[in-house]
Amino acid sequence: MSNEPLVVVEGLRKVYRSGPNEVVALREVSFELFPGELVAVRGRSGSGKTTLLNQIGGLDRPDAGRVVVAGHEVTAMSEESLLGLRRDVLGFVFQSFGLIPVLSAAENVGVPMRLVRMPVAEREERIGMLLALVGLEQHVNQRPYELSGGQRQRVAIARSLANRPRLLIADEPTGQLDSQTGRQIMELLRALVRSEGVTALVATHDPSLITLADRVLEISDGAVREAALA
Structure with missing residues (x-):
């Protein structure tokens, strides 16, 4: 594992106002x-997990x-510039899968490669x-x-790796899956961190699922601290 951080987050603050x-x-x-590490962000619903991931992925600004x-x-x-970053450096996996219904599994995985005009032979091989x-x-x-929930999430994970991202951001990727399938997906993510x-x-x-992570960040009321592994 490199000594140089891939991601640095400093003094991040986000306030939502309604009246x-x-x-x-x-x-x-x-x-x-x-x-090369798999880091889990743990916290209750509404604790700020999605907000944090959106800031890191450039989907929202602090x-x-x-x-x-x-x-x-x-x-x-x-x-x-953010569009380029999300295309070339980041990969995203969402709870809702986000697949295009009329496309096959292969075509869904190929969408990001088409956007960067990857040559056809290279695209098909990848x-x-x-x-x-x-x-x-x-x-x-x-x-x-035609696929199960677990299979659809696997397609989404494959698509997220299409353009060889350096950072994979996954927001509740097992939220719509049963516990056994969810663990299989988390184990797959861990294996991909190692292999890719x-x-x-x-x-x-x-x-x-927390036990499969290398590190755990606990978020509560918007504050983040390093948590001990179970």
Whole structure:
């Protein structure tokens, strides 16, 4: 594991306002993530997990503080630069899978590669490799409605790795899955961190999945602290 952090979060603060009411979603949050580690963010629903992940992924901007990913100061980038960062450096996995219903598993995985105009032969080879990596080589031509929830999330994970991201951000990736399938998905993420050399930040409230992480960040009322592994 490298001594240089891939992600640096410093003094992150985010406040949501509705009329006279304020909700502090993040309170001066600071931490680092290093290459090749799987870090879980644990906290109750509404504790600020999604807000934190959105700041790191450049999907939202903080009121104070900064985020640096792979040498890029995310919090100071233009929208155009953020698009490039999300395309080339980041991979996202969501609870809702986010697959395109009319496309097959292979076509869904190929979408990010088409956006960067990857040559057809290289794209087809990588699609096959990624679907094999997540155990779906027998399901390349099936559409999302023909797949189980666990299989759909595997397709989503394969798609998130399409353009060789350095940081994988997963927001409750097992939230719609039963406990056994959820653990299989978390084990897959851990294996991919090892085999692909990617760093993964995974938000979850499932205690059984926390044991698979290298480190755990506990978030409560917007404040983050390092938690002991179970």
